[in-house]
Amino acid sequence: MDNIRIIPRLDIKGPNVVKGIFNEGLRIVGSPQELATRYYKAGADEIIYMDIVASLYQRNLDFELLKSVANHIFIPLTVGGGIRSIGDINNALRAGADKVAINTYAVKNPNFIKEAAQKFGSQCIVLSVEAKQKSVDLWEAYIDGGREKTGIDAVAWIKRAIKLGVGEVMVSSIDKDGLRGGFATELCQAVTAFASVPVIVHGGAGKLESVAEVLKLANPDAVAIASAFHYQDYSIKKLKNFLRSKEFPIRQ
Amino acid sequence: MTKITAKYGLPAKVSFCRKCVMSNQKPSSTVEFKYASGDKKKTIAFDAAGVCDACHFAEYKETQIDWKKREKQLRELCDRYRRTDSSYDCIVPGSGGKDSAFASHVLKYKYDMHPLTVTWAPHLYTDIGWRNFTAWIHQGGFDNVLFTPNGRVHRLLTRLAFKNLLHPFQPFIFGQKNIGAKFALKFNVPLVFYGENQAEYGNGKSPKENDIAQVRPEFFSSDESIDTIILGGVPVKKLLAKEGLSRNDLDPYLPVSARALKKQKVQVHYLAHYLKWDPQENFYYATKHTGFQANTERTEGSYSKYSSIDDKTDPFHYYTTLIKFGIGRATYDAAQEIRSRKITRAEGVALVRRYDQEFPERSFKDFLEYIDISKEEFWRIIDRARSPHIWKKEKGRWVLRHPIE
Amino acid sequence: MKKKTKLAILDYGVGNLYSITRAVANFCDDFIITDDPEVVARVDRLILPGVGSFAAGMAGIRVRSLVDSIKQFVQTGRPILGICLGAQLLMTRGFEFGNFTGLDIIPGEVVKLSGVGKGVKIPHIGWGQIKPSSSGKKGVLAGVSSGAYVYFVHSFIMQPKRQEDALTTTIYGESRFCSAIRHENVCGLQFHPEKSGAVGMQIINNFIKQT
Numbered sequence: 001m002d003n004i005r006i007i008p009r010l011d012i013k014g015p016n017v018v019k020g021i022f023n024e025g026l027r028i029v030g031s032p033q034e035l036a037t038r039y040y041k042a043g044a045d046e047i048i049y050m051d052i053v054a055s056l057y058q059r060n061l062d063f064e065l066l067k068s069v070a071n072h073i074f075i076p077l078t079v080g081g082g083i084r085s086i087g088d089i090n091n092a093l094r095a096g097a098d099k100v101a102i103n104t105y106a107v108k109n110p111n112f113i114k115e116a117a118q119k120f121g122s123q124c125i126v127l128s129v130e131a132k133q134k135s136v137d138l139w140e141a142y143i144d145g146g147r148e149k150t151g152i153d154a155v156a157w158i159k160r161a162i163k164l165g166v167g168e169v170m171v172s173s174i175d176k177d178g179l180r181g182g183f184a185t186e187l188c189q190a191v192t193a194f195a196s197v198p199v200i201v202h203g204g205a206g207k208l209e210s211v212a213e214v215l216k217l218a219n220p221d222a223v224a225i226a227s228a229f230h231y232q233d234y235s236i237k238k239l240k241n242f243l244r245s246k247e248f249p250i251r252q
Numbered sequence: 253m254t255k256i257t258a259k260y261g262l263p264a265k266v267s268f269c270r271k272c273v274m275s276n277q278k279p280s281s282t283v284e285f286k287y288a289s290g291d292k293k294k295t296i297a298f299d300a301a302g303v304c305d306a307c308h309f310a311e312y313k314e315t316q317i318d319w320k321k322r323e324k325q326l327r328e329l330c331d332r333y334r335r336t337d338s339s340y341d342c343i344v345p346g347s348g349g350k351d352s353a354f355a356s357h358v359l360k361y362k363y364d365m366h367p368l369t370v371t372w373a374p375h376l377y378t379d380i381g382w383r384n385f386t387a388w389i390h391q392g393g394f395d396n397v398l399f400t401p402n403g404r405v406h407r408l409l410t411r412l413a414f415k416n417l418l419h420p421f422q423p424f425i426f427g428q429k430n431i432g433a434k435f436a437l438k439f440n441v442p443l444v445f446y447g448e449n450q451a452e453y454g455n456g457k458s459p460k461e462n463d464i465a466q467v468r469p470e471f472f473s474s475d476e477s478i479d480t481i482i483l484g485g486v487p488v489k490k491l492l493a494k495e496g497l498s499r500n501d502l503d504p505y506l507p508v509s510a511r512a513l514k515k516q517k518v519q520v521h522y523l524a525h526y527l528k529w530d531p532q533e534n535f536y537y538a539t540k541h542t543g544f545q546a547n548t549e550r551t552e553g554s555y556s557k558y559s560s561i562d563d564k565t566d567p568f569h570y571y572t573t574l575i576k577f578g579i580g581r582a583t584y585d586a587a588q589e590i591r592s593r594k595i596t597r598a599e600g601v602a603l604v605r606r607y608d609q610e611f612p613e614r615s616f617k618d619f620l621e622y623i624d625i626s627k628e629e630f631w632r633i634i635d636r637a638r639s640p641h642i643w644k645k646e647k648g649r650w651v652l653r654h655p656i657e
Numbered sequence: 658m659k660k661k662t663k664l665a666i667l668d669y670g671v672g673n674l675y676s677i678t679r680a681v682a683n684f685c686d687d688f689i690i691t692d693d694p695e696v697v698a699r700v701d702r703l704i705l706p707g708v709g710s711f712a713a714g715m716a717g718i719r720v721r722s723l724v725d726s727i728k729q730f731v732q733t734g735r736p737i738l739g740i741c742l743g744a745q746l747l748m749t750r751g752f753e754f755g756n757f758t759g760l761d762i763i764p765g766e767v768v769k770l771s772g773v774g775k776g777v778k779i780p781h782i783g784w785g786q787i788k789p790s791s792s793g794k795k796g797v798l799a800g801v802s803s804g805a806y807v808y809f810v811h812s813f814i815m816q817p818k819r820q821e822d823a824l825t826t827t828i829y830g831e832s833r834f835c836s837a838i839r840h841e842n843v844c845g846l847q848f849h850p851e852k853s854g855a856v857g858m859q860i861i862n863n864f865i866k867q868t
Contacts, residue, residue, distance in 0.1 A: 198778055
């Protein structure tokens, strides 16, 4: 088993890191540069940086801001938010991204994934999925910052996107987002059960035990955490020590 | 060139606030039970710099108020009214939405009051609305009285209000405004807490004039003869004579007796006068304390998932404000979020452009059935209500003369 | 203290230079990003970054007439560091999407990462531990402990012909593969030091300082 990556996630709006609940709300929780640098120094394995309003406001992410964040961190940086063209991907990479996460545009134009993966390599293209539970074993994919239904089965969409060439999948639960009440473990299980590419799970990290639980039950390759870190429920170090004590392979 | 007349007594020239996205066409709060069709609307005022009243109030709120002092006043108020026998000491009207969830919870659990929550039912409950309502009671932990007016009367009044005033939400507003005082009188509870003063949203008065602790009684009480009252654009006399309604049918909509309020010494306060009101922070609070959930998707006509989500007919309330004033739901939501500094004006403009004119397709069928009119009649009424100073026809489609800028 | 040295980062059209540039800037004041053979000839050290396919990488080098210039650089004994694709291109040939000739500076082949075992995913994305060979603890790996974590993003691996050219190995799943190569002044890292936090920065600093 490879090392499970612990990845702080920064939701960006304008010049701020914000954090919502159920993908709603724009409460400011910090500065992007400050939080990214702090998490890098604290032992994060990667950083995820998502402009959560770019698709909603139909604008691009701020590449200058991204540069100022990327400047200080020397671990992998995944960047998403309003990525709609090969040019956007290029700009993100030039501004410091190592991987690019795409949701809204990929749902509307699945072949864009193929095009992007061929040009930049699969390992550079991450599928971001915001999923809401509809019924037992059925989740619907949402776009535009979790505000627009698509009628698309999230799990089926992920299968298709992997065939099209994404190198990694980040699956987020809208139902659990921001509550710090535990992950949507069934959703995570449904994805890790078949995914042939690494899976990052996100949405609901709460107590230390909740992270161990999703690792145990769903076996993802990485865990993205926002609220629990931003509100300082525990440090990265504390979480990593805890997980190691539970025998999970975690980088020191 | 023929002069373009402005309907409803609205300002002939459309302009937008420089700070938020509200336009000068926005009507101020009225005394609903005096509203006859053909009445001229008073509208929000802009100053010489092009900034609206509501933005001035928001600025005032941010910079001029000593919130520590206000909280102290709240504590004193609560101390005066708190009951330690088995009775309720305050009425909190609301739906279990983010604002009433916050108000009721903080009054009960922080300020040690014993609220009775009272709910004036939405026209048609949405699933999420009902879910949040029950979570409020079961998880938040409150006694609640849900008052649902006679559906047939409610629907009739809604139809009349739609046809005569293009204001289908009016019947809801009657109840919402008077229910606090009504139940205060019925249960002999002398203190009522509403949330925020709607005048925060602009009524031509200075911020200081609007910074009042108590709701102005003329909005929900009266001692005038019932003959002066107009519901759905129809005088009560005519409703009783021509529409087959009884006095009892109309009671839930009528203002309470001002005399009775005085006698029982009922006071109706704005909680937002004492605690700095932030609807988005209320959302966060409600998710934490009363099991509130945002909607699964944004409401049609806007981007928001947490604002006003419990009534299927609500989107038509906003659609009619779009038709009459050129202002849709996204404008209201964005203006509020700009004033509470959650989004910038540019972001608000992008949202207004994207969503404001969206037709509420999802609840259209329900709405037509609810007020029992045909699609054709609906559009006929809508189109005749458009003011030519706001709308023009271009290539067979209605477009705004002055879209947001 | 930043070292003044003339270092070039080669831009041959594949992959992203931002991160490696930032990392180098931490330790070096005097560096240039270039695709000009004349500049390459003049610098003291050369870095070959790169992310992408083997074929695209070689095409990028060829179209800029850099093949000879790199080989000559190597022959003069000046230090050269290949990273990820840049390291792979140092080999004789690569088998990604076909059979392509590399720079043939270190004999060996670039083949698909395989034998990782059931349920272990390709591409290999994540942190892995490097184990230096017995001679490997000096030079770029000075101060880097055995088992240090570095960051990998790849589906292909280097297989040097000469055993002694394998500088470090890494275990991924059931496979043990060569994660860095070295021969005299030439070094190639399969992983990304510019993404490997403090360990990676140490490696980059070592490269910049080495004589």
